[in-house]
Amino acid sequence: MSGSCFAEILGELVTLVPGERAALERLEERQRHIRRGAILLRENEPADELYILRKGLVMSYVLLDDGSRQILRFHFPGDVMGISSIVYRESPETLCALSDCVVCPFDRQSFSALSVAHPRLSALFLVLCQIERVALTDRLAALGRTSAKARVAALLLEMRNRLRGTDKTIDKAFNLGLTQEEIGDATGLTSVHVNRMLRQLEEEGMIGRESGRVTLIDEAALARAANYVNRYEGLDLSWLPEAR
Numbered sequence: 001m002s003g004s005c006f007a008e009i010l011g012e013l014v015t016l017v018p019g020e021r022a023a024l025e026r027l028e029e030r031q032r033h034i035r036r037g038a039i040l041l042r043e044n045e046p047a048d049e050l051y052i053l054r055k056g057l058v059m060s061y062v063l064l065d066d067g068s069r070q071i072l073r074f075h076f077p078g079d080v081m082g083i084s085s086i087v088y089r090e091s092p093e094t095l096c097a098l099s100d101c102v103v104c105p106f107d108r109q110s111f112s113a114l115s116v117a118h119p120r121l122s123a124l125f126l127v128l129c130q131i132e133r134v135a136l137t138d139r140l141a142a143l144g145r146t147s148a149k150a151r152v153a154a155l156l157l158e159m160r161n162r163l164r165g166t167d168k169t170i171d172k173a174f175n176l177g178l179t180q181e182e183i184g185d186a187t188g189l190t191s192v193h194v195n196r197m198l199r200q201l202e203e204e205g206m207i208g209r210e211s212g213r214v215t216l217i218d219e220a221a222l223a224r225a226a227n228y229v230n231r232y233e234g235l236d237l238s239w240l241p242e243a244r
Contacts, residue, residue, distance in 0.1 A: 004028050005054045005104075008166055009078035010124050013235065017243045023118050028052055028104040034097050040081070041095040047085035049105040053077055056101030057177050060093045061185065071186040073136065074098075074178075076162040083129065086111065099177060120243045127237065135231045143188045146227065151187040152197040153226035156207065156214060161230055173215040201225075 004024040007016055016024075031054065034040060041047055043062055058075040072093060075081050085091045086108060115122035135158075142151050159178075164170045180191040180198070187194070201207045206222045208215040216222060 004052075005078045005166065006052045006080065009128075010121070012165070013124065013127065013237060014120070014240065014243075020118055020121055020243060023114055023121065027106045027110060027114070028054065030105055032103050032105060034101050034103060036097050036099050036101075038097045039094060040097065040103065041085070041091050041093070043092065043094040044090050046089065047082055047091040049107055050083060050086065050111060051081040051095070052104040052106070053079045053081055054102040054104055057098040058095055058101060058103075059098050059182065059186075060095050062093055069185045070188075071182065073132065074159070074162070074186070077166040080125070080128070083125070098182070118244055119241050123240050127235070127240075131231050131235075138229065138231070142227075148187070148189055148193055149197050149200060150226050151189065152183065152194060153201060153206070153222050154228045155183060155187055156201075156216070157219075157222060157226055157228045157230075160214075160216060161232065165232075172217070172219070173213055175212055176214050177212075 004021060005028065007021050007024040010016060010020075010024070040051065040058065053075050055077055058079075058081060059071050060073050060075065060081070061069050061071045063069055075095075081095055081103070082091065084093065111125075115125075138154075142154060146154075156176075159176060160170065160174050163174050178186075180194040183189070184191045184194045189197070198207070198209065201222070202209060204221075206216070206218045206225065208217050222228075
C-alpha cells in the first residue's frame, strides 16, 4: 500500500502529481487503532474530525424511532468517513467498527487547507460524494421496489467490488465480514429472510459459501438478479481542474 490509502483510491481515477500525494499523506499521518464494535462517531453528538479508513470495515447507521437500526453504508479502506458531518454541528449518523480497524483522523481545518492548496483534490472529494450519493439512491430504490433476493445479491456485488478497490488480489471469492443481522439492517430484511435469500442464491448456483467466505460463481446471473450497476464505472472526469 502507498503512503496514503486515500491516494491509492484517487489514483484509480486520475494520475496524482507528487504534491497531491504528499498532501494526502499528511491527512493520514495520525493513525488510531480501534476494536470491532467500537463507536467512532455517534449520531447527534458534536463531530470535530473526519477519518480516512486505512484498514478494516466500518458501518454508518441511524437509529429509528422504534429502536431499530438502518445501516446507511459500509466503509472500506481508502474511504473518507464522517464527510457529511462537515456541514453540521452534530453528526447525522453513527460510525461503528465492524472489524478491528485503523483510522486516520484529521480536522476540518486540514480539509479547508487542502481545498485551497489543491483544488483538484477538493473536486475529487465532490466526485466521491456524488458516487456515494448515486449508490445510495440505487439502494433507496431497491428498498422500495426490488425483491429481497435482488437486495441481497446487490449487496454481495457491492461488497466484492469495494473490497477490490484496495486489494486487487480479490476476484470471485472474498470474506464477507458481515453477520446476517447486519445484512438485514442494510437491506431492510430480517436475519431469517437474509438467510433464506443466501440459501436461494446458493441453490441457484450464483454463489458459494464456506467459513465466512463468499464466492461469486455466476457473476453475470447475480448482476441480472440484482439489477446491479457499478457506480465506480462510466465516470466523466474531463471537467476536473488542472493539478497544482
